[in-house]
Amino acid sequence: MVVAGFHGLVVLIMGAATAALFSTSITVDALRWAWQQQEGLASIGLGIAGHLGLCALVWATLFLSATRMRQLWRANAEPVRLTPKPIGSVLTETLVVLPVALVLIMGIAQLALVNITGTLADLAVIQSARSAWVWMPEATEGRFNVDRSLVAEKARVQAAAVLAPTASSEFGNFRLGAHPDYTKTFQKTMGAIFGTQIEGGGGSNVGAYARARAEQKLTPGLNTTPSEFSFFLAFDASKFEDRTARKFYNAWAHTEVELAETGDRIGVTMTHHYFVLMPLVAGIFGEHKQINGKHGYFLTLERKYTLRKQVKVNAKLPLR
Known part of the structure; x- marks a missing residue:
């Protein structure tokens, strides 16, 4: 005792x-x-x-x-004397330990990516809620052709912009018509993000030039079968210029945003399906399902954030 x-x-x-x-x-x-x-x-x-x-x-x-x-x-x-091991024992032990070591390495790498994505998801839902907070008064008064669906799309684009760093640029169906909600809001934001790395701009219309260049990068990606997975592809292997549009597109296609309006508060409920791509451990971290026509292992992250509504705005447009 x-x-x-x-x-x-x-x-x-x-x-x-x-x-x-x-x-x-x-x-x-x-x-x-x-x-x-x-x-x-x-x-x-x-x-x-x-x-x-x-x-x-x-x-x-x-x-x-x-x-x-x-x-x-x-x-x-006296010091312990080790007797020589039989020939082949070292090779046998290596074959036994190697799979465990590979799973451990892949697991640690995937865990790091998941932790980063979780942190970005916290920031993404705040940015998304702020976008809804800014635009919801316009939808309430019906000004500038703004409605609730447009507010939700703007909030979704803001969340995708934050979540883009951990989205994949190698795996995905990067086609303009692959998603029914492909909108001008997404196009303009993708062009703005892509335009930051264009030296000299695109003449008198930088926005249209950047959007056109970004859409050219949305070429078909690799198949989402486990046989295509690899350690370096999970961290992206394409050029930085190609990653910009592809990662933003994947983050946007795998993110769902719904407006959350209760009483005097306005915000969003965000659901992000993170694509798990690390070999050997994809089934440990993710669940196999289909998201937007794409089969794979996904880890679903759900967040909700609300803000106090703005003071009731003036329904009349200001004098010009």
């Missing part, structure tokens, strides 16, 4: 020390807020339990190693 209490106390001390060493003021403030609001305590408790479990494993490793070294020291044991 005393021994168990000693080990438990050491684990608690290690847990507190490592938490103090690796925690920041932001983490402490978040924990304090969650404790005061009584929200998310279950997930926090699970995280603390996992942290203490890791500390227990570290302490067990150190304690057992120290115990074994002390026994060898007291017995004045």
Whole structure:
């Protein structure tokens, strides 16, 4: 009982020390807020339990190693001599370990991409909600031919612009008519993004030139079968000029936005289907389904964000 209490106390001390060493003021403030609001305590408790479990494993490793070294020291044991292994054993062990190592490498790489996409999704829903907040008064008053569908499309384009960095530029059906919602709003935004990398512009009409150049990049991509997947294609292998339009198109085609209007608040509900492309682990991170006519492994991210509505706008147009 005393021994168990000693080990438990050491684990608690290690847990507190490592938490103090690796925690920041932001983490402490978040924990304090969650404790005061009584929200998310279950997930926090699970995280603390996992942290203490890791500390227990570290302490067990150190304690057992120290115990074994002390026994060898007291017995004045000679160094252990390893006998030569039979021929072929190294090759066998390599074949056993290599698949596990590959799955681990692919999994870590895919996890990094998923974490980045999750962070971008948080920002994307805010940008999308801000777009709806700006344009919804125009739709309410019916000015400039703005309606709710146009507001939703503008919000969707804003979300796609934020999510484009982690979208694929290699896999996809990059055709103008492949999606029924292909609109001028998307075209103009894609041309604006693509136009930033055109040196010298396109003469007197830079916007039309950039849109035309961007649409030329929307050529058919690779098949979305696992046999086509590879490590470097998951991180994109095409030229940066080609990636701009393709990544934006994929992010837009895999994002759904619905207006969320309740009482005095306006915002959006965003659903983004992230395309998992890393070999060996696509089925671990994603679910096989069809999105916009494209089969593959997708990880669905759902976000919602609302803002307080603007003060009721004047229905009359301002004097010119």
